[in-house]
Each structure stands twice: as C-alpha cells, then as structure tokens.
Amino acid sequence: MSFVRPKKHLGQHFLKDLSIAERIAKGLTGHGAYKTVLEVGPGTGVLTQFLLKSDYETWVVDIDKESIAYLEENFTELDGRIIDGDFLKYDFLKDTGTPLAIIGNFPYNISSQIFFRILELRNVVPEVVCMIQKEVADRIAEGPGSKTYGILSVLLQAYYDIEYLFTVKPGVFNPPPKVNSGVIRLKRNQTEQLDCDENLFKTVVKTGFQMRRKTLRNALKPINLPAELAGDPILDLRAEALSVNQFVDLTNKISACR
Incomplete structure (x- = not known):
C-alpha cells in the first residue's frame, strides 16, 4: 500500500513537515528512564521514522486498517510492534511492557479521552509528548486564574509537570485543520497519590x-x-x-x- 486516505471520522490530519516531526520526536527526554515509546495514531509514519532512529523500542497503535497495512508494508523494522487496536480500549501494556512514554499527533476529536486514559496509566507513563489542537494545549498547560484553565488542566497538573513546546500552523498537514496545533510535554511529577480522596x-x-x-x-x-x-x-x-x-x-x- 502506497497511500493512506485521511479519514474525517477518525479526526486524521497527517503531518507532512519532516522537520516538525523530528522536533516532536526530540521532545522526549527519557524522563523516568523508560526504554519503550508508544506512538498513538502513527498514520503514514512521518513521526515514526524519527522514533526508530532513537534508542527507544518503538511501538505504534492505530485503529485505522489502512494505516496498519501501510506501516506493515513500509516499516518492516516495526515487525511485531504494530498494534491494530483502539488506544482507548486495548490493553497494550501486555505487549509493550512498562514503563513507557506516549507520543503522537493525537486525533483532535478524541484528544481529551486520550488524556483521561493516560491519567489512568499515570504510574507507568512517565512522559508524554503530543501534538493537539492549540486551544486544548493552551488549556492543559495553563495555570489557575486563566479563562482557559479547566478540568484537564487540574487533573493532569496534579500528576504531571506540563510544558508548552511550540505551535504548528495548519498548512503542514493533509488535510489542513481549521486551527493551529500545539505541541506539549508532560513529565510525571513526584505525586504518587494525592493527599485526599x-x-x-x-x-x-x-x-x-x-x-x-x-x-x-x-x-x-x-x-x-x-x-x-x-x-x-x-x-x-x-x-x-x-x-x-x-x-x-x-x-x-x-x-x-x-
């Protein structure tokens, strides 16, 4: 397979700019001394290719059958590490092991659900680097007193230190989204459990x-x-x-x- 159609119902906007993909991959710091990285929604592997050049063991998970077929054909070095499943539901930890970092160009339509899943896995996910809708990235990284500060801000900041890395314009995607995107990094803090119920x-x-x-x-x-x-x-x-x-x-x- 030589082509993957971006699918609106999956919220797919495939990144085309290799320099941005490389910047996202380099956003990983190894925080927590993990050796495994799971990419969510790899699409055509634009980000995947840079992860494979790193020292991390790279896994990918995608619900799109076309993407799975494309990766199997064009990224043979991922042999055995391509998960055909839904990140929100699939028990990928039995395959990848722990701890592991999570990275990806998250589908905009389920980005909040992805973060709630990450919160469930917070004790085995020391670091997250992701590109999401800029408005959501701003909200997550914002502190109290801001109009954009909200539920995800509080819940994620309870367990992660969050840094806004850079903004990405719509023109580097196929198809271009109607909004800017933002890349953020989440690093697990020292809070194992909150001092409350x-x-x-x-x-x-x-x-x-x-x-x-x-x-x-x-x-x-x-x-x-x-x-x-x-x-x-x-x-x-x-x-x-x-x-x-x-x-x-x-x-x-x-x-x-x-």
Whole structure:
C-alpha cells in the first residue's frame, strides 16, 4: 500500500513537515528512564521514522486498517510492534511492557479521552509528548486564574509537570485543520497519590468547572456540600481560581464533614 486516505471520522490530519516531526520526536527526554515509546495514531509514519532512529523500542497503535497495512508494508523494522487496536480500549501494556512514554499527533476529536486514559496509566507513563489542537494545549498547560484553565488542566497538573513546546500552523498537514496545533510535554511529577480522596477530588473538580461562571458555592450544589462549610471563603471563588493544592484542601474539607 502506497497511500493512506485521511479519514474525517477518525479526526486524521497527517503531518507532512519532516522537520516538525523530528522536533516532536526530540521532545522526549527519557524522563523516568523508560526504554519503550508508544506512538498513538502513527498514520503514514512521518513521526515514526524519527522514533526508530532513537534508542527507544518503538511501538505504534492505530485503529485505522489502512494505516496498519501501510506501516506493515513500509516499516518492516516495526515487525511485531504494530498494534491494530483502539488506544482507548486495548490493553497494550501486555505487549509493550512498562514503563513507557506516549507520543503522537493525537486525533483532535478524541484528544481529551486520550488524556483521561493516560491519567489512568499515570504510574507507568512517565512522559508524554503530543501534538493537539492549540486551544486544548493552551488549556492543559495553563495555570489557575486563566479563562482557559479547566478540568484537564487540574487533573493532569496534579500528576504531571506540563510544558508548552511550540505551535504548528495548519498548512503542514493533509488535510489542513481549521486551527493551529500545539505541541506539549508532560513529565510525571513526584505525586504518587494525592493527599485526599482521589475519587472525590475528581468529582469536585469536574462539578466545579461544569458551571465555571458560578462560584463554587453554587457550582458544587449537585454534590450536596456539607452545611458546616457554608461560611468558608473558598466557596466564594470560581473553580478557575483554585490551584491543584487548593482543590485538594477543599476535597479534604468536604470529606471531614461527611
């Protein structure tokens, strides 16, 4: 197979610029001393070719049958390390082993789902380098107080240090997306477990941002805030004003009253 059709329903925008692909590959630092890299959505292997030149054992996973066939024919050095499956559902760890880094030009339409999957795997994924829609990249890397700071910002920053690397214009893709893209790097921090009920933490964060223009006093009504917290000044703030540590503190206050 000599050609792979970009498929709209899969959110595919194939990168054409080799220099950008090389920059993305070089974004990996080896943080956590991993030896394995898994590329999500390799497409036609533009990024893959640079990963194969590195010292990492490179695996790829794709749900697109055409991409799988293309890679099998044109990247024989990947023999046995091409996973035909859905990154969001497939248990690829049984094949790749751990720890491993994750890299890729993530499909824009499922990028948030990919990050939630990465959060589930955070203890075996020390580093992530990815290209996503710039708006989402900005949101993930942004700190508290910003209008773009949101659920993914808090949940990812709880476990990863995040760095915005560079912006990519639409013209280097086939087909060109309607927006700019951004490349970010996530490096696992030292937080093995949050100092609170982690399930309640996620509920507080998600509920607080669902009505982000309201104060937390009103936004968190769906989770039945304890009456003892009624006068706490933190509830006069909006979710976007709270840091990860403040969300942890609020979670502990709620837990202590239940």
